[in-house]
Amino acid sequence: MAATSEPANAAKSRRKAGRHRGEGQWAVGHFTPLNGNEQVKKDDDGLHVRTRIETIYSQRGFDSIDPADLRGRMRWWGLYTQRKPGIDGGKTAVLEPEELDDRYFMMRVRIDGGRLSVAQLRAIGEVSEQYARGTADITDRQNVQLHWVRIEDVPAIWEKLEAVGLSTTEACGDCPRVIIGSPVAGIAADEIIDGTPAVREIHDRYIGSKEFSNLPRKFKTAVSGSPVQDVVHEINDVAFVGVVHPEHGPGFDLWVGGGLSTNPRLAERLGTWVPLDEVAEVWAGVVGIFRDYGYRRLRTRARLKFLVADWGPEKFRQVLEDEYLERKLVDGPAPEEPVSRWRDHIGVHRQNDGRYYVGFAPRVGRVDGATLTKIAELAATHGCDRLATTVEQKMIILDVAQERVDALVDGLENLGFQVNPSPFRRGTMACTGIEFCKLAIVETKGRGAALIEELERRMPEFDEPLTINLNGCPNACARIQTADIGLKGQLMLNAEGEQVEGYQVHLGGALGLQAGFGRKVRGLKVTADELPDYVERVLRRFQEQREPGERFAAWTARAGEEDLT
Structure with missing residues (x-):
């Protein structure tokens, strides 16, 4: 035997x-192919759908669109059907896709590194006004999303965007999504290294290339040389974080395998130091591993974080070096923990060239086309051509001369934007929600804006850094697990036994300083109507019980459940 x-x-x-x-x-x-999504990608590359949009669908209308293109390949060009109005959250998981689909689209404009010129922002504003009923949302990945877009208008929108160097190429789909970057790259006085050349090289070499147009699922990238670590690197598939090597100088620390949704996982360091001119090559190696070794059987496991969890960082680095780079990477130090508790660049800050940048806060990322155009004109009037979006749904105007700062701040205030906002306006984010998203269960944008106003009225003295993130479903597009107060939308029963919109509460999540996921208190759910009362109650207990200098997240970790409910 x-x-x-x-x-x-x-x-x-x-x-x-x-x-x-x-x-x-x-x-x-x-x-x-082991599922329908993989079969669709095998049948035809998502990048090919543009020709059909231009020559067939935009000419013949919505009813001419092949379903495999409508709910699949069109994402490769930044297009999702939006939710049909009037469908409540209880039907989200019950109805078929064609029953949820409206005849209009969400369009995502890709803004790599968050960088915009005046002409580009003006073009987005004009597209919004002309083709999207004035809608515009700044996302937590530095993009701008438009709604109410008709298929007939898509070619004209592309023409207008591409004329100023913008695109929707691979803004969605199973491909490399937008590359988020420090919004103050190249100008911040405390910057370790400017990652802009790497962002540009990755975009120019690989975005829209068939080399990586069929990945198991979406792939998210972050690059920042800022010491405040302003690109939420811990929750990206791949991230390059600025660090100084004791022998080789400034470069990047490589992280892989981060992500949220229903199985959150923080990225892991590979322990390598990557020089600026090798970032694009190393990036391509990581994406290649995902393309070739990534799990394609189940969509719920088709993210890089699952492969990293199974392999571990040591094996991942070995495969990257041996099979994709064919050379060893340099060992490197970990980045230092950021000192700043705000990483959003809001306010007036001196640049490394003596000029200033001014960060301001829209409420939960919601603006409109006309206002975007006014922001562009305001920047141009004050002598600057560069703007940026942030991963906190905020905006920045760069390169402002010192003598123009006060006038710019006044102009922004007149548009309803605050340069010195309350912690509530500064730290509250919300996903698209049930207004347009087919996955959502509850409303978010309006609820978030109302919560800000109510908390500002009730607690004008509160001045601690605080993040409040509202999400319309469990998918965590608004990063609920990493917020001080994360609110996951769900339906629940109120005191009268009626089904109403509400939120499961996560407390004490964080990125940057002691990164980790929020605490869920057993059975802690809050109806939408109760939300302001609940948040005020918890924040007042924090004020009463906190130790000197203690952060909200640290307090929630030690507080008793009775203090968190």
């Missing part, structure tokens, strides 16, 4: 290989 038995380690390896083939990994020879 012993002579014919398979060695235990060989059997284990065989079982492991079989399991990975079952995950649909290309690198082990499994190219047969």
Whole structure:
């Protein structure tokens, strides 16, 4: 028996290989599509749909669109059907996609690094006014989203955007999404290294290329050389974080495998130092691993974080070096923990050239086309051509001469934007919500704006850094697990037994300073109507019980459940 038995380690390896083939990994020879999404991508590359949009769908109208393009490939060009008005949250998971689809689209304008010129912002504003009923939302990935877009108008919108160097290419879909970057790259006085050349090189070499246009799912990238670590690197698939090597000088620390949704996971360091001119090559290696080894069988496991969790950072680095880069990477130090408790660049700040940048706060990222155009004109009037969006749904005007700062601040205030906002306006974010999103269960944007106003009225003295993130469903687009107060939308029963909109509460999440996920108190749910009362109650207990200098997240970690309800 012993002579014919398979060695235990060989059997284990065989079982492991079989399991990975079952995950649909290309690198082990499994190219047969294991679900409908993979079949759609195999049938035709998502990038090809643009030709059909321009030559067929925009000419013949919404009813001419192939369903596989409508709910699949059109995402590669930044287009999702939006939610049909009047469908309540209780039907989100019940209705078929065609029942939820409206005949209009959300369009996502890709803004890599968050950088905009006056002409580009003006063009977005004009597109919004002409083709999107004036809608415009700044996202937490530095993009701008428009709504109410008709398929007939898409080619004209592309023409207008591309004339100023903007695009919607791979703004959605199973491909490399927008590359988020420090909004003050190249100008911040305390910057470690300017990542702008790397962002530009990745975009120019790989975005829109078929090399990476069929990934297992979306792929998110962050690049920042700022010491405040202003690109939420801990929750991206790949991130390059500014660091100084004791021998080689400024470069980037490489992180992989972060992500939120229903299975949140913080990214892990690979322990490498990457010089600026190698960032794009290393990025392509990481994306190549995801393309070839990523899990394609189940959509719920088709993110890089699951592969990193199974492999561990040591194996991931080994595969990256041996199979994709064919060289060893330099070992490097970890970045220092940021000192600043705000990482959003709001306010007036001196640049490294003696000029200033001015960060201001829209409420929960919601603006409109006419206002975007006014912001562009305000920047131009004050002698600057560069603006930026942030990962906190805020905006920045760069390169302002000192003598023009006060006038610019006044102009922004006249438009309803605050340069010195309350912590509530500064720290509250909200996803799209049920107004337009087909996955949402509850309303978010209006609820977030109303919460800000109510808290400002009730607690004008509150001046501690605080993040409040509202999400319309469990998918965590608004990063609820990493907020001081994270609110996950759901339906619940009120005191009268009626089904109403509400939120499950997460408390004490953080990124940057002691990054971690928020605490869920058993059974802690709050109806939408009760939300202002609840937040005020918890914040007042924090004020009463906190130790000197204690952050809200630290207090929630030690507070009793009775103090958090």
